[in-house]
Amino acid sequence: MATHSHPDPQHFRTLVETHQRMVFSLALRVTGEYGTAEEVAQDAFLELHRTLSGPESKLTSADHIRFWLRRVTVHRATDALRRRRVRPEALAEEWLDDQPGSPEADPSPELNAAVLRLLEELLRSLPEALRVAIVLRYQEEMSPDEIATLLGQPVNTVKSNLQRGLQLLRKKAAITLKEYVR
Amino acid sequence: MNPLDLSHDPLDEPRSEPVEPRFEGAGLQPRRYVPGKTRALAPEGPDADAAQIFSHEFDGQLTQALRPVDPPPGFAAKIMELAASPAASQAPRKPKLLVLRPRWQTPALRLWATGALAAALVACLFTGEQLHRRHQQELADQQFLTAVRITDHALAVSTAQTRAQLLRAGINLSN
Numbered sequence: 001m002a003t004h005s006h007p008d009p010q011h012f013r014t015l016v017e018t019h020q021r022m023v024f025s026l027a028l029r030v031t032g033e034y035g036t037a038e039e040v041a042q043d044a045f046l047e048l049h050r051t052l053s054g055p056e057s058k059l060t061s062a063d064h065i066r067f068w069l070r071r072v073t074v075h076r077a078t079d080a081l082r083r084r085r086v087r088p089e090a091l092a093e094e095w096l097d098d099q100p101g102s103p104e105a106d107p108s109p110e111l112n113a114a115v116l117r118l119l120e121e122l123l124r125s126l127p128e129a130l131r132v133a134i135v136l137r138y139q140e141e142m143s144p145d146e147i148a149t150l151l152g153q154p155v156n157t158v159k160s161n162l163q164r165g166l167q168l169l170r171k172k173a174a175i176t177l178k179e180y181v182r
Numbered sequence: 183m184n185p186l187d188l189s190h191d192p193l194d195e196p197r198s199e200p201v202e203p204r205f206e207g208a209g210l211q212p213r214r215y216v217p218g219k220t221r222a223l224a225p226e227g228p229d230a231d232a233a234q235i236f237s238h239e240f241d242g243q244l245t246q247a248l249r250p251v252d253p254p255p256g257f258a259a260k261i262m263e264l265a266a267s268p269a270a271s272q273a274p275r276k277p278k279l280l281v282l283r284p285r286w287q288t289p290a291l292r293l294w295a296t297g298a299l300a301a302a303l304v305a306c307l308f309t310g311e312q313l314h315r316r317h318q319q320e321l322a323d324q325q326f327l328t329a330v331r332i333t334d335h336a337l338a339v340s341t342a343q344t345r346a347q348l349l350r351a352g353i354n355l356s357n
Contacts, residue, residue, distance in 0.1 A: 009265075029248060038257070041253060046261070046264060115243060123247075134248075
């Protein structure tokens with residue numbers, strides 16, 4: 001029977017505090033739900049704790065731990081998304097209906113904030129693969145090669161997903177904004 | 183630049199601040215976003231502020247929109263508390279998956295169904311073979327009867343001609 005040794009609590013706390021923003025944001029952008037994102041982030045860190053407690057933990061460097069956390073978070077978040085079986089398109093429509101206020105009444109700085117919020121919300125309407133690629137690219141500032149390694153996909157697939165995602169996002173943003181200012 | 187040319191893709195470049203707009207010339211559908219086209223989509227006049235989404239700043243705006251957010255307060259403490267509990271070192275038990283199969287998919291019935299299917303297949307093959315053989319036999323019978331009929335006719339004609347010739351020569355074979 002394998003024996004488990006707990007990792008140094010202080011070290012683990014440092015890891016959690018260092019990566020919690022990244023892990024939670026990643027989970028939030030992929031799942032689109034605050035509560036689910038919290039659960040996913042929690043699961044990812046507990047999984048990290050279990051892995052570090054393992055007899056042959058291969059997570060030695062900080063870069064490796066960050067890579068590992070990103071991958072586990074993305075996988076857990078996409079799993080959570082699939083379990084909910086929510087159509088992202090429907091989510092986006094709901095959000096657009098419920099959007100408080102309109103840019104017409106907003107002054108310019110607030111309009112900018114509204115645009116940023118709109119972009120973030122429109123991201124939820126993208127298909128899962130495109131959304132994950134864009135989040136990793138623009139939130140985590142990863143290169144297509146790094147994304148491909150993380151997701152275990154060919155680089156061309158990642159590039160294609162990025163291009164299609166951006167194209168779709170721009171198109172949706174253009175249409176939505178045009179309707180707002182009408 | 184050919185948008186499909188992936189040999190040089192600015193997406194490959196490392197991202198760093200300040201974020202430069204990369205849509206134009208980045209191989210990301212530049213034809214779709216030429217200024218004339220975006221102006222046609224973007225609102226005009228007093229709503230020009232809203233048109234910023236269509237500008238070159240889209241890339242930067244996306245980065246801004248996707249900046250990391252803080253987790254809920256007390257998140258780290260909660261993780262530490264959960265990690266300290268004895269259950270944390272054990273892998274979460276996956277819920278046992280209850281597989282519901284239709285009745286006909288149970289192993290015994292599947293065996294029977296396979297056997298019945300095999301028997302039906304053998305019966306079909308046997309019947310087919312028999313039908314084919316019978317058909318060939320009927321065809322052969324018909325050919326034989328046709329051949330007999332043709333031979334009879336030829337013999338009758340030949341006999342009549344011979345008798346006629348003999349009669350002309352003064353020989354009468356008839357009784």
